[in-house]
Amino acid sequence: MRPLHHTLGATALALAALQAAPATAQPQTAQPSTGQTGPDPALPQPRRGLLPNMTIPRPAGWGTERPTVPQGYTIQPIATGLRIPRQTLVLPNGDILVAEGSGGKQAPTVRPKDFIAGFIKSLGKSSTPGGNRLTLLRDADGDGTYELQQTFAENLNAPYGLALVNGSLFVANQDALVRFDYRDGQTQASGPPELVTDLPSEINHHWTKSLAAGPNGEFLYVGIGSNSNITERGMAAEQDRAMVWRIDAETGAHRPYATGIRNPTALTIQPGTGQLWAVANERDEIGPDLVPDYLTSVKEGAFYGWPYSYWGQNLDERVRPQDPQKVAAAIRPDYALGSHVAALGLDFSAPTMGEAFAEGAFVGEHGSWNRSDPVGYKVVFVPFRDNRPAGPPVDVVTGFLNAEGNARGRPVGVTVDPRGALIIADDLSNTVWRMTPAR
Amino acid sequence: MAATPTPRSPTPSPTRPPRPLHPLHAILLAFPLPLFLGALLSDLAYNASFHVQWANFASWLIAGGLLVGAFAVLWALIDLFRTRAPARTRAGLYFAALLAMWVLGFINALVHAKDAFAIMPEAIPLSAIATLLALVAAWMGYSRRPPRETA
Numbered sequence: 001m002r003p004l005h006h007t008l009g010a011t012a013l014a015l016a017a018l019q020a021a022p023a024t025a026q027p028q029t030a031q032p033s034t035g036q037t038g039p040d041p042a043l044p045q046p047r048r049g050l051l052p053n054m055t056i057p058r059p060a061g062w063g064t065e066r067p068t069v070p071q072g073y074t075i076q077p078i079a080t081g082l083r084i085p086r087q088t089l090v091l092p093n094g095d096i097l098v099a100e101g102s103g104g105k106q107a108p109t110v111r112p113k114d115f116i117a118g119f120i121k122s123l124g125k126s127s128t129p130g131g132n133r134l135t136l137l138r139d140a141d142g143d144g145t146y147e148l149q150q151t152f153a154e155n156l157n158a159p160y161g162l163a164l165v166n167g168s169l170f171v172a173n174q175d176a177l178v179r180f181d182y183r184d185g186q187t188q189a190s191g192p193p194e195l196v197t198d199l200p201s202e203i204n205h206h207w208t209k210s211l212a213a214g215p216n217g218e219f220l221y222v223g224i225g226s227n228s229n230i231t232e233r234g235m236a237a238e239q240d241r242a243m244v245w246r247i248d249a250e251t252g253a254h255r256p257y258a259t260g261i262r263n264p265t266a267l268t269i270q271p272g273t274g275q276l277w278a279v280a281n282e283r284d285e286i287g288p289d290l291v292p293d294y295l296t297s298v299k300e301g302a303f304y305g306w307p308y309s310y311w312g313q314n315l316d317e318r319v320r321p322q323d324p325q326k327v328a329a330a331i332r333p334d335y336a337l338g339s340h341v342a343a344l345g346l347d348f349s350a351p352t353m354g355e356a357f358a359e360g361a362f363v364g365e366h367g368s369w370n371r372s373d374p375v376g377y378k379v380v381f382v383p384f385r386d387n388r389p390a391g392p393p394v395d396v397v398t399g400f401l402n403a404e405g406n407a408r409g410r411p412v413g414v415t416v417d418p419r420g421a422l423i424i425a426d427d428l429s430n431t432v433w434r435m436t437p438a439r
Numbered sequence: 440m441a442a443t444p445t446p447r448s449p450t451p452s453p454t455r456p457p458r459p460l461h462p463l464h465a466i467l468l469a470f471p472l473p474l475f476l477g478a479l480l481s482d483l484a485y486n487a488s489f490h491v492q493w494a495n496f497a498s499w500l501i502a503g504g505l506l507v508g509a510f511a512v513l514w515a516l517i518d519l520f521r522t523r524a525p526a527r528t529r530a531g532l533y534f535a536a537l538l539a540m541w542v543l544g545f546i547n548a549l550v551h552a553k554d555a556f557a558i559m560p561e562a563i564p565l566s567a568i569a570t571l572l573a574l575v576a577a578w579m580g581y582s583r584r585p586p587r588e589t590a
Contacts, residue, residue, distance in 0.1 A: 050549045051549065110495050111499070111552070112552070113498070228554070228555075229554050230554045230555050231491070231555045232491060232494075232554040234490070234491045285553065285554055285557070317557070318553075318554055318555045318557040319556065320555065320556040321489050
């Protein structure tokens with residue numbers, strides 16, 4: 001394993017390019033370090049050498065391979081050749097909408113580091129331009145083959161979050177929440193969308209706007225990521241960032257619902273309770289085992305620490321000026337998923353997914369870069385009991401890294417089809433996968 | 440065999456002082472000191488104000504000092520090989536000071552690649568030492584005397 005370092009200067013850039021060579025003989029997706037998952041993760045002391053640890057699994061493609069699924073399940077690609085699929089939505093008639101796009105392009109290069117880090121991270125991504133569209137997939141005869149694949153809407157701006165409620169299809173672009181009328185069976189939007197409200201989009205370091213519709217459709221929740229790793233773009237850039245907005249679906253009026261969540265990359269409503277849940281990506285560059293990404297119920301009015309502290313009240317010394325009052329107010333998330341796994345997808349399961357996955361949540365883990373030993377690159381299941389996480393995460397869909405440590409794909413959004421299927425968007429191989437219990 | 444007349448042959452006498460820096464070498468050498476000093480002042484400003492733009496300024500100033508300074512280091516190295524004793528010692532010291540400045544500057548650049556206040560407390564002493572080494576190297580480089588006028 002050769003860690004890939006990012007450094008300053010042209011010579012360093014050349015060096016970095018050399019070191020970005022495929023990682024050697026890496027066993028299939030390392031587990032997060034011991035004690036890094038669950039409600040009470042081990043938190044080592046922050047540390048960071050002169051060079052941060054980095055390993056970028058290079059794109060390898062699937063070829064004839066497929067992701068690995070548990071015994072008794074099968075997985076099929078149901079759409080290929082997409083343009084950066086991120087999140088999916090299962091419509092009432094079983095059609096699937098796929099949001100395709102890639103945002104954050106306007107984030108300025110403010111330091112020499114940004115050049116180099118941007119180049120290095122790009123090595124682990126698809127070179128396909130984002131589609132800025134929604135693609136509709138339809139399996140009319142229910143044979144598991146989605147024979148129809150067509151553009152539902154285009155000219156969007158890095159669409160990510162999707163929600164359907166009361167005949168309205170809401171799409172969270174990287175700069176705005178928009179609304180389409182939707183009637184059952186429609187295969188194409190009837191016109192351009194109408195604006196619900198603009199969303200914070202200046203810089204857009206973390207550009208993905210996650211979305212969930214509240215139980216009765218009165219409110220929408222939008223997750224807005226921070227504009228930096230840890231305030232290195234200045235405090236002013238963090239206005240209206242690192243929070244979840246609650247938006248009135250009718251008027252577009254918004255207010256912060258929960259704050260201090262560094263990058264809430266997926267939101268969903270828990271069936272039965274109506275509670276909002278999120279997965280969030282935590283900060284980098286204070287060690288391979290800091291800070292755990294997490295799954296949490298999102299409590300109204302709560303502050304989750306970013307940027308001042310992490311996992312409750314653990315002070316982050318990199319932030320100036322400090323704010324002891326905010327630190328004192330910070331609460332802990334519910335459940336750690338492991339540091340740097342990059343959780344980007346979340347959906348609650350249904351009994352149709354089979355006994356093993358009857359109660360709990362699926363989480364798509366895009367995979368790490370800020371760590372010498374890659375983690376994530378898989379879909380896990382967090383079992384729940386009495387509506388709370390209960391027990392360690394279980395691997396569900398794996399094989400995204402090959403034996404050489406290169407990436408065949410990278411999972412993003414996960415969506416449970418109530419008919420009994422898990423839909424997984426893979427933004428590296430530009431594929432949508434569908435895992436079903438074997439019949 | 441007739442003796443070769445060499446009236447213009449500039450065989451340097453052992454006591455002859457080193458030639459002054461080539462103008463381009465002098466221009467390259469002029470960059471690191473003000474750039475590293477600017478980085479030091481920017482670091483002090485960031486430390487006092489917490490305005491991260493000062494840290495960004497410092498990053499670019501250091502990168503500039505390293506970029507131009509690298510050519511000065513290279514030139515000094517080539518000069519070192521072309522210089523004979525006893526001026527060689529002096530050329531060696533000049534090269535060593537310049538190289539130390541560049542290495543310190545590079546470490547400083549890596550420190551400045553950390554996010555936000557993570558560059559502290561190392562940034563200020565590193566910028567100060569790099570500035571001091573740039574001063575020493577420039578002093579040594581520019582204090583070479585021009586050759587004495589010969590009749």
